[in-house]
Amino acid sequence: MKKLFALILALCMILTLTAVSAESERTTVVFWNSWTGGDGDALQALVTKFNESQNEVYVDMTRTTSFGDMLQTNLPTKEAADLILLNCNDLNKYGSYLLPINDIWENTSLKEEDFSSAYLGMAKVGDDLFGIPFQITTYMMYYNKDLLAAAGVEKIPATFAEWTEAAQKITALSTADKPIYGSGLFYCYNGQNQSVMQRFGTGYMIEGDEENGYKPNLLDNQALADALIWMKNLYDNGDNPKERDIDSMMAAGQIGLMTNGGWLKGRLDASGVNYGITKLPTVTGEDQSDWALGDLNCFMMTTSATEETKNAAYKFIDWWFTGSGLEGQDVTQGIDYSGITPNAEWSISMCYVNAYLPTVNSPEYQAVETLVAVSPSATAQVQMFTEVGTLFWSDAAALHGQMVEEWVFNGPTNPTYEDVQNFLAPYQDDLASYIAEYYQ
Template sequence: MKRLKWLHFALAACLVLALSACGSGGSGKSDSQTQNNNQTGSSDSEAPSGDSAPKGKTELVFWSPFSGPDGPFMKKIVDAYNEQSDSYQVKFQIQPSGDYYKLLDNAFGTKKNMPDLMIMHLDAIPTYARKDLLQPMDDLAAKAGITKEDYVEAAVNYATIDGKWWGIPLDIHPLIMYYNKDLFAAAGIEHPPTNREEFLEAAKKLTDPSKGQWGFVMPTLWPQQFIFPSLIYQQGSDLVDAEGNPNLNSPEAVDALAFLKSLIFEHKVSPENVAQDGEVKLFLQGKNAIQFNGPWMKDQWDKAGINYGVAPVPVFFDQPGVFGGSHTFVVPKAQTDAAKLEGIGDFLKYVAGHSLDWAESGQAVASKQVLASPEFQQLTQQQTEVAKEFDYVHFAPPIPDWGSIVGELWTQVNLTLLGKAEPQKALDEAQKKALQAAEAKKQ
């Protein structure tokens, strides 16, 4: 969860992320974000769940980047599985989220300490599949009785490349809206905004510079990697064209960035020159009424005792649309042990039916069985509101090394929101650099 994660957007490379607070608390970033800087990295920090496999049990080493408050939720699932399994023992190892892909690349490169199963951010799959480092999950899933129909379509479709299924989803973490209920009540606002008109009306009522109070504090860095693309999707456009080439200076992208800038300099519902995590700090202080961020923020808000609500991101343009990330289960191509592969399938089948504990971390899981369960419906408002966005969530373009291609984009978005660049010129520069980077990748 640390700092420059995306220029990935990873997600840029969710590749960046996002995702999901799989890192530590406090920065307003998720491991989904760290993911995005990702794909390189290495340290030996780990938190195994359980001792060595008891006699007669096959041990499965499972890596994850859940080094934040979400880690204990996954450990609970693993411990429950180990307790009920007579044949397999999952050894759960948490790697630091900021170094996760460096550690993973080191394991791939040295072929030492390789996990049998690992969590990978969905938008990293195209890169690792292209490098021939993963194995398709189709046979493993079929033998375990797992089908694509068991999971939310958006994540399954993204992870299906060249007709093969490369990653089984755990969750989806889209951009969502948090709002301060006390500030809304004081301003006489009865419900969260659902469109541009309602958002502007509410934000203006909630803004009082004399009190240092703002309707919406505009982040100029992370999580713009989730916010800016969401407004492009709401116009029916994308960050790539039909041929998969960067499309960063489209009319829709310019309109999206111009709108974000207008909230600061025209509508003045946000302060200027917001530093990294400034919007988070002000939300914690009760001075920021509306916050766009990811499900991973839940633990931080809860611990701070904020009286907050959760709602889908308003439709600012023509249609609903949000950027999101996803944690998926993948298996290294090098893992060919039949007993271990059978055990991995058994564990994933168990997770699909018992991931309510993961949902309790604030995530909305990708398992349709859990989503439809009465237990999930009885969770807090957050998880059910997040799940509402699954029908229109978008992920980073499924292009290998996408994060490195769009690194300049986030620099230009930052400059624009600081008032140092105009949207069209900034995005023209981002497009130029992206085309150069994409061409270099082909050589």
Template sequence: MFKVSSGLTRTFLTLTTAALVLTACGGNDNGGGNAAPSDSQGGSSAAAGGKKTELLFWTPFSGADGAFMKDIVEKYNASQDSYKINFVIQPNGEYYKQLDVALSAGKDSPDLAIMHVDQIPTYASKGQLQPLDDIAGQSGIVKTDYVEAPVQYSTIEDKWYGIPLDIHPLVMYYNKDLFEAAGISGSPTNRAEFEDAVNKLTDKGKGQYGYVVPTLWPQQFIFPTLVWQNGGELWNGTDVAYNSPEAVEMIAWLRGLIDQGISPANVQQDGENTLFLQGKNAIQFNGPWMKSQFDEAGLNYGIAPVPQIGKAKQAVYAGSHSFVIPKNTTDAGVLAGIGDFLKYVAGNSLAWAESGQALASKPMLDSAEFKALPQSSVADSFSYVQFAPNVLNWGTIIEPVWGEINNALLGKKDPQKALDEAVAKSRQAMGK
């Protein structure tokens, strides 16, 4: 689910936020299965003479999360004799480039693919996806079995284009040992509690920080969260709006943590994660995909919803992986197999939750098995998650923000000037 360095440090975001999308899906390794060659469109072959109908399934899960989806596919293949899913992992950093080429060429394109929910409007507008209403109905898949937010986002002109697999909001990780040593009994839930906690958790003599402010990724999740919490917007309906007083205040607040010594200055990419792994950063805001890395490191950590730092409301930026079907997947047998597989995933996706993700399937969320997982608390924020604005080519539009936020947090520019310049560049990208 996102671009990760050092194995699994970052996650993608691209949606464009290209940054967004690319980051949350995994590492830089190109692991994954290779689909068997086929002489039929989309890499699938119709069942004949007792052979299974083959389906080509693309994902960007090139990090640690890929093994969990591979496990689901393998169990599905072993569970029945009609269909075989050929599971292919494309490098997450190249995923949408590869998908664009395949969909445009109409040859060797996937029959089924994973797509970040905020990419769906753009691909649907290009006529490259097909609505899933009929397939869902024939397979017994209903919208009400899924969390509302991603279903609503991927429903365009009353047609449903994406069946959600998960929702990955920004979450708070905290070091339980450091919290205990500082006499803090619970995770902070608002700005006052957060500021009190990070002050107690900072010990400059030990090189220990309460909250290390990232200057790059995952600001693609942090900045929108803080803006929305503070009553601001990224898009006002007709124009970009992230140089508002509400947005500027949040960047100034982050810079203030650096100025106070709560965070070191000049944090490089993944620096906050490195310090968290070393036990020198008490709190980190990141995505659910980080869980397996922290487990492997043997950290004694907790997971909780991001506190409400802003003054207006609780909100959190989220991404979501959805299943989509390309427009050129037309074989009736292949489509039937896709429906069968999606129905299987809806009821057998706990393996995906073990990767650190919170599932979008309500029956799975309500299961005792999911509720027993440490990251089950991630689902507590689903009632107030927000996705990227439903604006075509949003990733390209917002891209200038990340460099300007970096300038502001490094002290190179005043927050207002940095965000004003980001807006000017974004308007230029829109042709305004």
């Protein structure tokens, strides 16, 4: 009996040591990002699935609201994560601490031609590739179906004139007990405002390039003036609230039309509000697919990575686009969702348009009417505020939010083009100072 017990004990020790040895042989990839909300929970579930699906690589993911601070503190000392999710507009800010990943095509099953050239181009500096598209946060129009029906609005607005007309009719439904607004623009939210304003036809806030020079683009800009006048009139006419928490008002059934990204979808689903999603309007309504304005976040490698951890991270990125997801969805609309890739699952569940063409062209993606409806053309404009990667991007984006709020809440009523020019003059000077600070 003692011999049998000793044999069993020895076998248990061997199995334990074997398991520990196998675990220790895995290459650990440290992965940082700022996805701390519900979408981050979905990301964590997918990372866990990857870790459980193989025994070569372990992805150790940290989600934090201190992501930016962690990068600034740890990148210079090469103690940062190997892999990060970074907005392409921060390429120049952190460029010296990022690794080119031109060799990813040779070391994975991924193909460059399988990615949208417009989005992949945002992750390049010169001929060097620094990122693989993870998430496109394109702004879209959300609309309350019940409010539109109650107001007698039969056509979903495709132009800004139609937005104005529908907003007036919806606002008329408001009561003392339940205020209702036809329009729900965030005047403090620079991204949402700019996603609308560029659709009026205005270019970047600062135009040009480093070789030929930059110049501010606020004054003598008819399209920008038209956008600002439109936004202010909505507020002055009582069709758009001053409140900042428009998301909550939309979820409470108090907003008819608004612009937002895919992250709002989960909240509206939980609220029970009867809503739809489509492309944002334009001036003519005939070119709605020509803009896909928003942000692009990419998988990027830092200089803290070793050759071993970089190659291990490549395996995770490869799996993200070609592996198997959580397999949690049923067969619906005649489409089997049980074997979709993590990339497709992320895009479909979060309502994010995708840069990976095999996903975009898949029957699972094409079966989602909302995603198809908001998908842009292959040549759509995708960048906001200034050219991607410019050193003054953050300053210009921050100035934008201040500028719009000041104009809408404190500008003259019944504004004219000249009123807009007078108002924008000091902001034009501010942009000129950013150019001088960074490039002269």
